[in-house]
Amino acid sequence: xxxxxxxxxxxxxxRGESRAFETIVDSYQRVLYNVALRMVNDREDAQDVVQSxxxxxxxxxxTYDRRRKLFSWIYRITVNECLDHLARRKRQGPMDEDxxxxxxxxxxxxxxxxxxxxxxxxxxxxxxxxxxxxRHFVHLSHREMSRVLEVPEKTVKSRLxxxxxxLGELLAKRGVSRA
Amino acid sequence: xxxxxxxxxxxxELDGVATPAQKAELARxxxxxxxxxxxxxxxxTVFGMLDRIExxxxxxxxxxxxxxxxxxxxxxxPERGGLRGLIQAGFGKRPGxxxxxxxxxxxxxxALALAIGNGLFDRAGLxxxxxxxxxxxxxxxxxxxVHLAAKGAQATxxxxxxxxxxxxxxxxxxxVGPFEAHITFNPEAYAPVSLRRVEPSGxxxxxxxxxxxxxxxxxxxxxxxxxxxxxxxxxxxxxxxTSLGSAEGRLLPFPPNWNQRPR
Numbered sequence: 443x444x445x446x447x448x449x450x451x452x453x454x455x456x457r458g459e460s461r462a463f464e465t466i467v468d469s470y471q472r473v474l475y476n477v478a479l480r481m482v483n484d485r486e487d488a489q490d491v492v493q494s495x496x497x498x499x500x501x502x503x504x505t506y507d508r509r510r511k512l513f514s515w516i517y518r519i520t521v522n523e524c525l526d527h528l529a530r531r532k533r534q535g536p537m538d539e540d541x542x543x544x545x546x547x548x549x550x551x552x553x554x555x556x557x558x559x560x561x562x563x564x565x566x567x568x569x570x571x572x573x574x575x576x577r578h579f580v581h582l583s584h585r586e587m588s589r590v591l592e593v594p595e596k597t598v599k600s601r602l603x604x605x606x607x608x609l610g611e612l613l614a615k616r617g618v619s620r621a
Numbered sequence: 622x623x624x625x626x627x628x629x630x631x632x633x634e635l636d637g638v639a640t641p642a643q644k645a646e647l648a649r650x651x652x653x654x655x656x657x658x659x660x661x662x663x664x665x666t667v668f669g670m671l672d673r674i675e676x677x678x679x680x681x682x683x684x685x686x687x688x689x690x691x692x693x694x695x696x697x698x699p700e701r702g703g704l705r706g707l708i709q710a711g712f713g714k715r716p717g718x719x720x721x722x723x724x725x726x727x728x729x730x731x732a733l734a735l736a737i738g739n740g741l742f743d744r745a746g747l748x749x750x751x752x753x754x755x756x757x758x759x760x761x762x763x764x765x766x767v768h769l770a771a772k773g774a775q776a777t778x779x780x781x782x783x784x785x786x787x788x789x790x791x792x793x794x795x796x797v798g799p800f801e802a803h804i805t806f807n808p809e810a811y812a813p814v815s816l817r818r819v820e821p822s823g824x825x826x827x828x829x830x831x832x833x834x835x836x837x838x839x840x841x842x843x844x845x846x847x848x849x850x851x852x853x854x855x856x857x858x859x860x861x862x863t864s865l866g867s868a869e870g871r872l873l874p875f876p877p878n879w880n881q882r883p884r
Binding site for chain 2: 458460464471472475479485492493496497500501502515519522526555556558577578579584599602603606607610613618
């Protein structure tokens, strides 16, 4: 969806055409679901989070500043929903225990890699988790990430560098030193 | 060799954003020995693992659930954001018309105030004129307080009542950006009497049957006065929201700490 189409959909929603929100959902549901999935590391929770984020976005659409990218705004809402969800989950007690340690020569199947990475990501701060998700799972360029996160490209690169470094250390602690 | 500069070079190379000069520098460093090559491989492993994770299709029910929820909200609150949305849509992304937008908002507020003054609202709506200026000290008895904290905004609501059955709700909101605040009440139990605002900032208010909606930015203070109809005094709810989050609480006509204002 182009920027113009996006703005047209926003305007139609604000005029009361709720059907126009379909195009926004269709454009972003996959990306946001994957963001939420990697943020909360649970498929059902990710669905709840994204549903809630979309509904909030619809309800608050009139507060959206159109000088910003719509995705930036909805992404921010989704991340906040993830944070609220994780805080609630933390109060209810831990869901998953850490993965058991592995020998360096263990061959990791894709599913196992996903599990290990998912658990390690949860140990990163939300800013570092966010850049990893946007770069590696949503496949945004540095420039696109800069627009979404509303920080300079230099900051994006720096955060990515630190996030990968921390992630590497977390994986090493879990006994994963090479794939 | 495990210095930070080297790590950055490897990150840029693996990210595909290294310049020719950086590539040359990286090649030179890699030729220095086994240690930089091992470090390169470690970083590459992290990239490799991340890139092995595939994107997942969202559950088919997600889209339907969202659209049903949105439809339902559009049906129950069809005018939500409509007026402001129309005004904003009219000016769109043209910053040069910001003054026009402000004027339009002011005109809308003025028209509303005129409508109120001319008694255009029915029994469920506001019957007295909207007033601006300093809030008078509350009269009657203090009843309850609610403190709300949402991301980017906080609010305090206080309820007072007098012997004539007037229930006053004083709301103060502080926000770093745009916010919405709602005071919701049972229209069978309370009829609006007046609305007084302090420090008007061009925001919008909308008093309708059973609810006052305020859209503003920065700080806002107002007092909504309601007349209790009959003996029933159901709780009122207060909600604040920003683009980052929301919070909701209730004002209880007969709370446990009745008549003891917190210090």
